[in-house]
Amino acid sequence: MTTPWSQRYAQRMQWMSSSVIRELLKLTDRPEVISFAGGLPAPELFPIETVERAATKVLREQGSRALQYSTTEGYRPLREFIVERMSRYGIPARAENVLITSGSQQALDMIGKILINPGDRVLTEEPTYLGALQAWRAYQADFVTVPLDDDGLCCDDRLEEALCAGPKFMYVLPNFHNPGGVTLSLERRKRIVEVGDRYGIPIIEDDPYGQLRFEGDHLPPLLVLDAERLNHRDHGNGNSNGYFRDGNVIYLSTFSKTLAPGLRLGWIVAPEPVIQRCVMAKQGMDLHTSTFDQMVAYEVVHDGFLDEHVRKIRRVYSERRDLMLEMLERHFPPEARWTRPQGGLFLWVTLPEGIDTAELLPVAVEHNVAFVPGMAFHPGGGPSSSFRLNFSSSTPEQIETGMRRLGEVVAEALEQSRAVPA
């Protein structure tokens, strides 16, 4: 008796149907296509020689350790480095609050595993990060969404309404949003922390790009504002560091955008009981993250190298963002709108309603240029007149040529849409 595999899969697989977008993007895999679709860091900035020296040192001095099994929590010196680094941003963590993950994506999966029951709601921005949707669909989450504007998540009645739907948690990308390119204002950060507490709904703060700010003032992470709230609460009762137990924010970050994504190194900061649950989950997920990669990364970053390196990344990405904005002004029709990110890797272009950018992509690819259609970032799917552009991984020449091509494609699409009677 042969039972077909198609009849054997778990129900959750129905939530995970293959992405239309991913299929579309396979078309872009030709050398002549200039792709603004990926989310890749610029490979020419990878500190290859520094990594080589670090790998050699780690293997010569601690080779047996680097190649052996290690603890689920992660390599302790790396966790301590992260604690020290995050303290600059006011994040009050101890090593016990930090778990190393196999990229930020694993942190998203882990959060789904420890928090989401089938049918639970998750509150996200709309648009939001595709990888979070992928991770949480596998736990059969439903999504309630609140729109983004130029100051990030809209903290008006729509937020309160979404909170009243009883989501299990809120997912917020405060800095240089993927895909939106916008940054959450200080006032709204405070508001989100306040309503999170008032409604008893925890906040997942995803901050892969926070260190890649090109201009403007650093804004405090939600975690810091939440810790201040708890300090205020505890003031006078002799307690301190309430975050470590009662914190309402789980903070995620990664070395993928500041060092190298190929090493798959991210981290979670959370109150200790949450970290303990994550550790339990991670034991069943992959035992631990690559010992070798953790030790090499520590060797690369621990003596101040990262600061210098991040400054270089900021300078290059900032120039590429400027050039892409200039090309948008020059080549795009006046009906198009776009965000002006203060950092990160992405910007978000919106065309007039009625244009479906998923239909525009194959046309663009014919013209040897690519983007990610907005549809990919909407939990409910459906047509979108927006698309995401990545400015970090293309050279200035590619940005000039690619944006000229894309401008022509967009102008033609708008012309055609005007020609069609409404």
Added chain:
Amino acid sequence: MTTPWSQRYAQRMQWMSSSVIRELLKLTDRPEVISFAGGLPAPELFPIETVERAATKVLREQGSRALQYSTTEGYRPLREFIVERMSRYGIPARAENVLITSGSQQALDMIGKILINPGDRVLTEEPTYLGALQAWRAYQADFVTVPLDDDGLCCDDRLEEALCAGPKFMYVLPNFHNPGGVTLSLERRKRIVEVGDRYGIPIIEDDPYGQLRFEGDHLPPLLVLDAERLNHRDHGNGNSNGYFRDGNVIYLSTFSKTLAPGLRLGWIVAPEPVIQRCVMAKQGMDLHTSTFDQMVAYEVVHDGFLDEHVRKIRRVYSERRDLMLEMLERHFPPEARWTRPQGGLFLWVTLPEGIDTAELLPVAVEHNVAFVPGMAFHPGGGPSSSFRLNFSSSTPEQIETGMRRLGEVVAEALEQSRAVPA
């Protein structure tokens, strides 16, 4: 309003309560304790210099690629190397049938994700691998078990009875079982493949140790026997390679025992539709396994190094197994029984009924020696009179001293148990 985290976790967390055993084993983390508890490969055999040369070569020649994001399926040359290597064992795979995982543990998690609905049954050997139980408890699996004897899973009425309980799949460790140390006989391999087909129940074949055979003849993997069954079915109808579509076996293996566990590199072989589902799941789990580790491993293994290296591992582990068996003969009371593994890392000792080895462990640790109590490997928990010993990661001196200590602890426990009226 502060909602305690304890009220927020998903229901599946109740299946994942922290392991008693893990807590007990924390006691063994003192330098004076000789621990036979771990499942570690011998670190003195790690090919550190070869890894160093490989890392340098990869970074110098393909640094940008090694540090960048890569495909979910895994580094293609590594997948092709695995295909070639497995063809020696008669395993009929193409690169499309191979997915690289972040250690075998991730493969177990992934199988849970794509196959297990809450309440589904999973058929395992008893005792079975702790990591599989951990992975699948997170999917709220129930376990039906079939005992092991010296020829592996008992293929008698108990197997048919367990199959009648309608498990979603069977999980089998055919070679040098963890923790049992036994090897599944050829006759039983054929029988399991036959009943798997007859009942329409897929087989997960976990083979981390298959290459570490010290003596005796290689036995064909279940996957090979299943492919032969399908070839036989298709003979004459012009089809071939039925395994690629209809195969009933998913095969797992790893570089953790032949190269280095710290790199977290395992793989799945499965029919292509299953691999596609696994890829979909892995995208949400960690995007992909470390590009750097995959490329370094490929550089280490691809030119025949692994064969030579595995011969060395076999020789050393075989000597350690011999010594441990000798020490068991010399220091253990005649009521104790143990398995005589033909390969792998573990053997399994059984004391007379009534001895609870979970209670024996703290006594052993007081005597500066440790093992894993049998309880850890029983899906239903409960007291066990057996325990697992690892012989790969201790030096001959440690095996001599540790086994003498353990013999005394066991002898004393037996004496006490005889002194207590039944």
